[in-house]
């Protein structure tokens with residue numbers, strides 16, 4: 001049995017670092033494991049301009065020690081009024097690494113999201129031309145569509161036509177949760193990829209109702225049936241370069257989760273690598289962890305691979321029930337469990 005594994009330093013291609021006190025409370029967990037991260041722009045107000053992205057990047061760096069070595073990759077939140085010229089300027093200058101498409105009201109802080117993708121014709125044409133990735137929260141928002149079907153319906157009604165209309169547009173279908181998503185991405189061209197969270201490979205929808213309602217197992221897209229968990233996991237451990245690490249770590253203060261209408265989001269940043277390592281280990285695919293965590297993402301984005309390394313050993317990590325205190329106390333994914341792997345340096 002492998003006891004120790006050293007991989008190239010990984011990146012997180014989808015994370016919510018938030019702002020203000022909670023940013024200060026959580027940023028270090030991401031910076032400690034990952035060299036770079038694609039930082040989601042769903043703040044209030046959302047990050048829709050170069051100036052807002054630059055200012056947010058500065059606040060992230062201020063929340064970290066000066067020698068953290070961490071590079072936040074900023075994203076532009078698309079609205080109906082998104083400005084193609086500003087987006088192209090921001091991509092050229094490095095202010096934006098990608099644009100994020102939230103269908104309006106699909107998820108946390110998406111009220112300013114896009115109401116109709118046809119409003120984005122200029123933006124999408126520009127992004128296709130300059131090679132800028134489009135990151136998608138892939139769920140339809142129609143209240144008549146069952147919540148467990150919203151990703152599959154999005155793929156059929158929005159994503160498939162989008163891929164046909166913009167055949168060279170680079171697209172990342174974020175945090176995939178279904179067999180339909182895994183199959184779609186696997187069957188599409190090299191310009192289409194997906195991020196996968198640890199939770200969607202570890203829990204199915206039963207976890208949300210395990211002996212009572214479990215708000216800390218609730219995120220969007222919501223966990224699906226077991227067959228979907230297995231399909232997503234198979235795609236990831238297959239080693240296909242189309243799938244890469246994106247935690248979707250989405251911290252909400254404990255009071256905002258444990259409420260009559262609790263927020264969607266799972267805070268998995270503190271033990272993300274341990275969590276992913278466990279998945280690859282259980283599936284006999286530890287040799288493929290490095291590709292998923294450290295190689296497929298940068299290759300898709302056209303960025304260099306990281307230089308440093310991270311070592312994990314099979315020695316057990318006890319996950320606390322709560323991380324932080326007061327208003328920024330957050331319950332982590334795997335709270336109270338012991339994970340098989342530990343990051344040692």
Ligand SMILES: NC(=O)N[C@@H](CC(=O)O)C(=O)O
Nearest residue numbers: 016107108219220250264265
């Ligand atoms: N994943 C979630 O459940 N929540 C995210 C938003 C998102 O990624 O959809 C959040 O910002 O809280």
Ligand SMILES: [Zn+2]
Nearest residue numbers: 107137220221
């Ligand atoms: Zn999302």
Ligand SMILES: [Zn+2]
Nearest residue numbers: 016040248250
């Ligand atoms: Zn997210």
